[in-house]
Amino acid sequence: MNSWRRSLPLALALIAAPCAAIDEPASAAVLVETMKQARHSDGFEARLAITSGAADKAAARPVKVALIGQITAERRRFLVRGIAPERIRDRYVVAAQDAAGRVEAYEYGPHVAGPVPLDPLSRLFDSEFVIWDLFGAWWDWPQQALSGSGSVEDRDCQWVRSRPAVRSPIKEVASCVDRDRALALSTKIYDGQQGLLRTIRVDKLMRKGNGGGAMAKKMTVSAAHGPLTEIEVYGGDENYQVTPETFDVLERVWGR
Amino acid sequence: MNLVSFALGNLRRRPARTALTLSAIALGIAAVVALTSIAWGFEASWQKANDARGTDLIVTRMASQNAMPSPFAAAPVREQLARYPHVQEVAGLLSEMLSVGEDNPPIFVFGWAYGSYLWEHLKLLDGRWPADRDEPAVLLGTLAAELLHKGVGDRIELEGRSFEVVGTFQSTALVENGAVLMTLDQAQAVTDKPGKVNVLNLKLDGQATEADARFVKEQVRKALPGYAAITSGELVSRNAVVRIAKAMSHVTILIAGLVGALIVFNTMLMSINERTREIGVLQALGWRRTTIMQLVICESLVLALAGGLVGIAVGVLIASGLEQAELMRGKIAAIYSVPFFLSVLGLSVVLGVGGGLYPAHRAARLSPAQALRHE
């Protein structure tokens, strides 16, 4: 009987989030606004299977983590909890954006004594999974410009280039936005010295459970150097109940 | 003597051809009978599995036909549902596809409300049931135990947590035999969905009728926007396997119908070509065109009906053979009914008339003088 009751498809808040389709001509401002609205969530949980070194897929064991996120007008914060394998079990990474737009991250769990600061741009779990990317901070940057249309996996999209006004380690982000799905199908992240750091590409879409729109089910992160990382959503909850305990470590660090 | 006995005589004139035609029709009809009776039996057995579980209505949150049900906080919905008349029990269920350990493909993990009626239809084969709602214990369905190579006393890992296998069970539903089962509370903990379910199963009391089920369904539609109540019958008819089986039987009916009609068509066309002069004689004897058409249609009908009867017998044999086959034993039970056999005969009539119509028209259209000159 339960064959239709598959694992729950989930919003992956990274770059992907659905929104109502827009029909007016897409200016950069419209696309940016669409993406900002689509990213809003009072709470979600996504279970990710992160596989790096996809060149030898069979040998690569996925790392499973739970990602909890909250993106509202007041708060933008994420919590990553390691599930499997054993070595990452119950290791936590928490990150939040402060009023100035800066992202701070901390690591805690049985393997470290107390929350220790972590570079939000660091690669997690030996993969190209980077917590800074989750925030989509570039949608708040002042310089947004269209830069032509593109196509990812046969889906049409519109390239938007975002540049920060203030000093930032990331100098430019280019996103190819699918207007109808309110989803960035491809995101390229550049820094000042090396140029392109990594590309995040949406491979598979799924429909959102509680309404129209699509979300990423599977994506590939390719670094300029190094192996591919595949991130797949295998479970989760679109309407996760964030409790005071969820981010209490962060609250304590910030309250300090 | 009448038209039918004349028609029978005409068919007997070419015994080999008649037999071949008849067996081709019989084969087609047999395929229809076997597949359809099994598809129905299949549906009925799912229905039975559902009935065995005692679930009358299933409440989920569903945006549309294709979207997956999202987990929802059970308490408020459950409270609402419990208020409806005849609702005896509301049992929460949480299901996910999770991989057990690192090497196994994902498998269904069910969390069932502890102590709910859901557990009652299972047959415990080995071990015991969970001792309480918070025991980190699982039971394995027969198929799951086989797939995972685990049994009572072993441990399995789900989402980084370790569980003891305390029992194995057998269910009337295949899906459940392939699943890992734990209490709802454990499932909620393991997937970090406290208080949530994807499905609420409703059991109505003994007095409840189908109308009562429909009433509850209607209430859910009105009072709980975003939620849908589905009767177990609807659930079965939405089931993919049942749908595939039915679609296959429909396609078979279509193909068998077309092929059967073509065979009748071909045979009758050959037959009337051979008998052109005889048809001229009949016309000379004062037979009207309609009588000649009746004769040809009658012959094709006899062919198709005889093929249909033989086909029904062969189809029943095939279906019972399939039921006995090693692979299928106990999983399917073909269902027959008088209306079903009558419709199969109806199908035969349709293909007999369909296949015979044009040849009959051809025969009736012959010019008698030309037909008599025909060699």
Added chain:
Amino acid sequence: MTRASAGGTALAAEPILGLRNVSLHFDDGRTKALDGVDFAVDEGEFVAIAGPSGSGKSSLLNLIGALDVPSAGEIFFRGAAYSGNADLAAFRGRHIGFVFQSFHLIPTLTALENVMLPALGRSWSAAAQRRRAESLLADMGLRDRLHSSPTTLSGGERQRVAIARALINEPSLILADEPTGSLDSANAEQVLEFLVGLRAEKGLTVVMVTHDEGISARADRVIRMRDGRIERAGQPA
């Protein structure tokens, strides 16, 4: 024998059959099977049609029997022209009895069933049909062969079954196309006797195609055909 005495009835004033300038063409007029044929047959007459092969004898019989429609001209039955629009099958069933050279019996049916065949699909009761068929076969001297298959009958017996079949609907006109052509002389004689007897006993009109001069000598009148035309009508030669 005069026409009036042949019919022996008041109806003799009007011929049972009249052909006026009847032609039958095939292959877009390249073949003229019949080319302007005029003649009449009186009620109760026994007419023989003679002529070489291909002269149009069978074509003429087909037209009279409403198995075919003329390319030109008109055919009258008891004064009324029959045209292509009328229910020719009903007309044949009601008024015409055919006898063919090669019998054309249905091999899967018994003698009795063959005789009943023309009545099939009509409103007669089965019992009445059967009684009538049995008595006709008895008249033809086939009382013992009612349930025989045609394949077990001799040529003469088969043709007698065919004559019984032609009579079952009580027609007024018998059309026989070389009814003795496939028979030895003894059987031919017997069949001819039956046909002549029909005229004598039942007052039926018989039109018979034959090659045999001896047989046409038994007719009231011989119509000789050549190349689709009537050569000379008159008393037997």
